[in-house]
Amino acid sequence: MSDIKKYVVENRERFINELVELLKIPSISADPAYKNDVLKTADAVMKRLQEAGCDTVEICETPGNPIVFGEKIIDKSLPTVLVYGHYDVQPPDPLDLWTSPPFEPVIKETKIHPEGAIFARGACDDKGQMYMHVKALEYMIKNDALPCNVKFMIEGEEEIGSGSLGWFIERNREKLSNDVILISDTGMIAKDVPSITTGLRGLSYVEVEVTGANRDLHSGLYGGAVANPINVLAKMIAALHDENNHITIPGFYDKVVEASDIERSKMAEAPFSLEKYKEALDIEDVYGEKGYSTNERNSIRPTLDVNGIWGGYTGEGAKTVIASKAYAKISMRLVPDQDWEEITALFKKHFENLAPKGVKVKVKPHHGGQAYVTPIDTLEYQAANDAYVESFGKAPIPQRSGGSIPIVSLFEKELNSKTILMGFGLDSDAIHSPNEHFGIWNYLKGIETIPLFYKHFTKLKQQE
């Protein structure tokens, strides 16, 4: 057994318990009511980095939530790995669908995780995956196995658009200088099919408000005679897709880089069962853009989804009202080379044009980020590949993900280094959903694999 494997086995319980403690703090960045918990979590992350052996750790103030920065510099002439992660979590609602409270972590066995999985909001996204790096660092320092320098940048606004990260990076380019950025905030195909994420979708998130009359109206006295903002909003949302589920925003697809036939046929080779997919979601059929497979639809194609809608009377019973206002939160996942700010502007213009006379429309951009695709013929990818081969006994599959980590393209632009996305979560982990969990096997496998990346990366860099 390798040294790191031994260390993981010996410290298994402690590793789990430490993560459980971190998961108990409800660091929900979207809800101002949890501001104190967000700060408490930043503090906890700082302490854990100190204990793991960082020389310097600090809580860096930003216009938003603080960023925890830590480093261990062993020799300035050696390469530097910058670890990025986030300590904030998604809101847990709808609460009634959780089988145990989201901030009271429990370990339960599942079909996919017979070794048990930790159930809690943030278990996988991203406290669990971020903490793998803290424990990997602890191993390397305690066992004199750290081959290079390491920096940590753990932020608290990832789930609300990383609003302060650009501000922070601009002001700290020197402090953050590095040779590669390492992130675990994505997934892998299966426990026996390791994969590295080589592409992420971009994002544009907006909120829309449709206003009809200046007050709620009685649907008997006004029904049929004035625009009903909810009916109008439904019509406008419906008009955003055509009968083939293409998005109708003029110019939306102009800059989309179409995947080549070769790339598409390679994607089609990835292990995937449509039957199992439908069964796991309990749906009769999938639904999406005509001419593309499920795996293409959720990775290489841009999409538009309503994430929330509300208006009128939503309580018990019946109320015959025509609401004055109706609202929706809408997000678009983008692909290379769509520019999120341009797409946001195109959406705004189109949506405003869709409104009939008789309503007023406001489109409020929330946040966004660019899509990202990384080549696989780089030293950085090779190092990650070698780490997986040593840890899993097989080469990882490069995979484009449908999710977004908007800051990845920002890193490349601002810090001038490549990013490696080593994700250890699974699709079934229910991130952003009730009953989020993270397999203990995956958590420990991550801790085991990360030091191998440091080893191979430093070796390859020195051979350069």
Added chain:
Amino acid sequence: MSDIKKYVVENRERFINELVELLKIPSISADPAYKNDVLKTADAVMKRLQEAGCDTVEICETPGNPIVFGEKIIDKSLPTVLVYGHYDVQPPDPLDLWTSPPFEPVIKETKIHPEGAIFARGACDDKGQMYMHVKALEYMIKNDALPCNVKFMIEGEEEIGSGSLGWFIERNREKLSNDVILISDTGMIAKDVPSITTGLRGLSYVEVEVTGANRDLHSGLYGGAVANPINVLAKMIAALHDENNHITIPGFYDKVVEASDIERSKMAEAPFSLEKYKEALDIEDVYGEKGYSTNERNSIRPTLDVNGIWGGYTGEGAKTVIASKAYAKISMRLVPDQDWEEITALFKKHFENLAPKGVKVKVKPHHGGQAYVTPIDTLEYQAANDAYVESFGKAPIPQRSGGSIPIVSLFEKELNSKTILMGFGLDSDAIHSPNEHFGIWNYLKGIETIPLFYKHFTKLKQQE
């Protein structure tokens, strides 16, 4: 000055204060949390009827909220007026749009009501209008001016579909026997344009639920690949109207009685300013079924409106989720001879057919009622006409209303008597909306006019 005018002037303050007390109890029938307040209100109505001089008053249990029944029988050979009203109120939300708390009545002057109006939920609909009848009765009894028998049936479920009223009437036909039913739960055209409601629309109220995957999903990982219940619901709602705003449900218009050209040109003569209408609602334009005027759209044409919609993340900030479920409350206003149960069934069938594979749809009928049109060449209408002439100095205009009082056609069928709808509210009273109010002038004018109906009705009946 007539006796009743004098009595109203002398008792003005007390009449207002008594109504204010009644308005303080939040008798919201739609919300089970207010059950106790509903019962308290029934109790208060009972006491007020006793004080006004009823011989018998009782709280009648039903499968739902109790019905208050009272009567004053002076001579069995004389005609009997049955007064119907309701003591329950609409939910007050959205609360933040009220300029004063909905259950803390205050008197404020408005442009239309320089004499002041009482602002509170239920001020007009229907506590205020119902209480006019209690005070009119008090006047008639105290001044020996009651020319006939009177019965009161005040229910507590009108705002949720009068679910127990049919049950109660079936079991109490003898007790409720009458010669005319008198209701004040509608409006009049303007303070100087008295009107009597001669038609009401029917209603079908349903709730729909669209389910996609068995759990909330991450919009990055699943976006574009599975049906999003909110997008699908929007599309289904949009499909309920065509480009001319006709309703697309097959069979929906089959039994609609088209208004004759004569009737339409008579309607067009009613005083109405489209400019003032738009200005009052702060809308750039009206919106509705092609080929019909605003006043036709909201009275003689059937309509379909979404009264509430909800699904996904509706809190502060952003959440990139694909909800498992989306919901809407939808109501249809119906006209003669549409049958509400048939329409509900047609809606259900059509809506289920609209659903694409990949979602499941549930349609839950709430409640409904038939449309109603009354002729104006009856003794009952004549009596009401004469009362208005005496009180307002001019004849009332017969008017079809867009609202629904589903029980009116039930009364006609079960109790075999005509209904007279003497409404004293105004369109601007904001019933079912924030800042509902009832003009003090209207309230007192109602109290003044009602005894005149008793007088003329009894006289005409005796001449028959």
